[in-house]
Amino acid sequence: MPAKKHRKELTVTMVSKLKAPIETGARLWVADLLVPGFGVRVTDKGSKTYVLRTRYPGEVNASRREIGKVGEIELTDARDKARGWLKLIAEGKNPAEVETKKRDVQIERDATTVNAILDHFVKRHASKLRSEDQITSALDHYVRPWIGGTSIYDLKRRQIVEMLDAVEDKAGPVMADRVLAHVRKAFNWQTARDDDFLSPVVRGMARTKPKERARQRVLTDDEIRDIWRALETADVPSCYPRYVTMLLLTMTRRNESADMNAAEIEGDLWTIPGERYKNKLDHVIPLSPGAKALIGTKPKGFKGNTWFVFSTTDGRRPFSGFSKAKVSLDSEIAKLRKAEGRAKMPRWTLHDLRRTARTLMSRAKVPEDHAERAMGHVIAGVRGTYDRYSFLEEKRDAFQKLADLVTIIIKPPTDNVVPFAGAVH
Known part of the structure; x- marks a missing residue:
């Protein structure tokens, strides 16, 4: 059954108040005045979806493609996404293909983040050591929050130094050197498995000398x-x-x-x-x-x-x-x-x-x-x-x-x- 059409400037309140059509199989279509072809579609079951209706590259007639369900994506984000799609279409690009490529790049990037490498390091190496809990605690508290989301191929020495500065300020130079030792071990472990990775950890990053780190504390x-x-x-x-x-x-x-x-x-x-x-x-x-x-x-x-x-x-x-x-x-x-x-x-x-x-x-x-x-x-x-x-x-x-x-x-x-x-x- 054809959708009933309306054309208004969409607002969050308006979208939330839209009601499902009474007739079985009917659909309500409310087009947005701000972005051509963008709007919200409501089914007879009450499902609401942001959609962009336009002629996509390689198509003869216009068609509708889902941008996102109401509640899973905000109105402003859906509207911005629709504008982005229209820009790509004007350049002769198919939004679906562009997003698939971006998704593939992101998946590949996520697999090479510091977090991903540390996960593998802990599973295959640190988990076999008696000091596993100390290693994972240091990595979780001091390394992941600072550089965890960075690809190891984009990681710079400067970021390692800044991370160690933060650890030293928070927990002292000895802890900074312990974190450095764990990171160096993890990156060396990755280097042995990866032809393209070169560890950014170099000599001179330590904050103390071995003799200074040795504790002499004896309780009275x-x-x-x-x-x-x-x-x-x-x-x-x-x-x-x-x-x-x-x-x-x-x-x-x-x-x-x-x-x-x-x-x-x-x-x-x-x-x-x-x-x-x-x-x-x-x-x-x-x-x-x-x-x-x-x-x-x-x-x-x-x-x-x-x-x-x-x-x-x-x-x-x-x-x-x-x-x-x-x-x-x-x-x-x-x-x-x-x-x-x-x-x-x-x-x-x-x-x-x-x-x-x-x-x-x-x-x-x-x-x-x-x-x-x-x-x-x-x-x-x-x-x-x-x-x-x-x-x-x-x-x-x-x-x-x-x-x-x-x-x-x-x-x-x-x-x-x-x-x-x-x-x-």
């Missing part, structure tokens, strides 16, 4: 006591105090303890498998009684013996909310210090606990070689085939001395408290 006794006191009242997951304690008592790195699984423990020995240890070798840690007590019991209802010791999901997944918990802990420490009229505690990280524990071992008169082995370092001269149980008793003694010293620090004898093996949590 007062700071250790402040952390333990704050852990008792901080708004953190129930597993977090045990987790922080384990970091200090075993001198492990953040993810090594976070991913601790009951299947890795036999008696008082915790074996961290080489696939998730930094030097790629199995690392055996004799757990002191205090450290062993931190493991707890198998979550109720959990089947098997592969539950994660530190978990907020009843052992199904390892603890991962590091940042949020650390913020809550730092806030509680600041509150305690302020209440006692003491200065704010200098910035510290969970990894500082590992360095602190190593220092405490020296303080407890643990021989240097034994302390280094307890820390998981391979001593120069050790035979190529590494015996993971070598110096086991020496390491057991080292970890026990560490636990005893931590106990004395947390509750000094001067407090009239009898020291006990392990740590307070």
